[in-house]
Amino acid sequence: MLMSILVFAGSSQFIAVSMLSTGAGALSIILTTFAVNLRHLLMSSSLAVFLGDATRRKLTLFAYGVTDESFAVNHTRFSRKTWSLNRALVVNHTANLTWIVSSIIGGYSGRFIHQGAFGIDYALTAMFICLLIFQLKGRLYVLTAVIAGAVAVILSLIIPGSSYIVLASIIAATTVLGLKKWGAR
Amino acid sequence: MIHPEVIWVILGMALVTYLPRWVPLVFLSRRNLPRWLVEWLDLIPAAILSALLLPELVTNGTPRHIALWQPELWVAIPTFVFALKTKSLGGTVVIGMALFWLAHSVT
Numbered sequence A: 001m002l003m004s005i006l007v008f009a010g011s012s013q014f015i016a017v018s019m020l021s022t023g024a025g026a027l028s029i030i031l032t033t034f035a036v037n038l039r040h041l042l043m044s045s046s047l048a049v050f051l052g053d054a055t056r057r058k059l060t061l062f063a064y065g066v067t068d069e070s071f072a073v074n075h076t077r078f079s080r081k082t083w084s085l086n087r088a089l090v091v092n093h094t095a096n097l098t099w100i101v102s103s104i105i106g107g108y109s110g111r112f113i114h115q116g117a118f119g120i121d122y123a124l125t126a127m128f129i130c131l132l133i134f135q136l137k138g139r140l141y142v143l144t145a146v147i148a149g150a151v152a153v154i155l156s157l158i159i160p161g162s163s164y165i166v167l168a169s170i171i172a173a174t175t176v177l178g179l180k181k182w183g184a185r
Numbered sequence B: 001m002i003h004p005e006v007i008w009v010i011l012g013m014a015l016v017t018y019l020p021r022w023v024p025l026v027f028l029s030r031r032n033l034p035r036w037l038v039e040w041l042d043l044i045p046a047a048i049l050s051a052l053l054l055p056e057l058v059t060n061g062t063p064r065h066i067a068l069w070q071p072e073l074w075v076a077i078p079t080f081v082f083a084l085k086t087k088s089l090g091g092t093v094v095i096g097m098a099l100f101w102l103a104h105s106v107t
Helices: A002-007 A008-021 A028-048 A056-063 A068-079 A087-111 A115-133 A139-158 A162-182 B004-027 B037-058 B071-086 B087-107
Strands: none
Touching: A002 A087, A028 B004, A115 A139, A115 B037, A115 B071, A115 B087, A139 A162, A139 B037, A162 B037, B037 B071, B071 B087
């Protein structure tokens, strides 16, 4: 619950829990969280375009709620020019409140579900499968995913721990970007 | 009750979650990132998700070894097809869990 209040980032919370349960180190969990949430850097950057005249205090409040979902909603509305920062703030913090309340309910009711029931171990894997499909927006993304997956499997066999996730991602994205630039010349 | 290291993990996560959202909003209000960086960042989520997923499907144990004949891998195939057809996150999770449960009760 503390995690839900302070972190508000679904996928990295799930990843952190699964990494904690396999005994991963604090640093590698934090680094993975950082890497997973790097995409919000991009989202915030593109939202910033619409918020040139906003006060720093409001932006600080707003930043907390920048997630994949709230970004999708707010960015669409902002680009139609029918939106204000105040409305966007309501969207972000309603989503956040729901998140925290659901986490509390989940935390208390979770104990009644015994381990391994209903294939719960597979919930995360299935979620990653679907989130990955959302990300495959073209051939270059598919290529990136294939390289990252292959490199990750190889690295995971060689190095213990979970640093292979960040390493493989950086290698894959850099390779594909390099190929793209080289192909464009 | 909670292990102190867990608190540190959560605080660290809070910091690295919040800062990447805050910094661009406040400092990049009008400036743009270099194009290559935008393109690179755009590829990162697909890379990370795949790097998280694939070793989970085809390896097992500590130290890890290749394990192709495990339910993790073959349940992933229909789950993948379902996600591709429906684009439904909730539905995919339910289907994946149900198939995995089934695979475990059969074996």
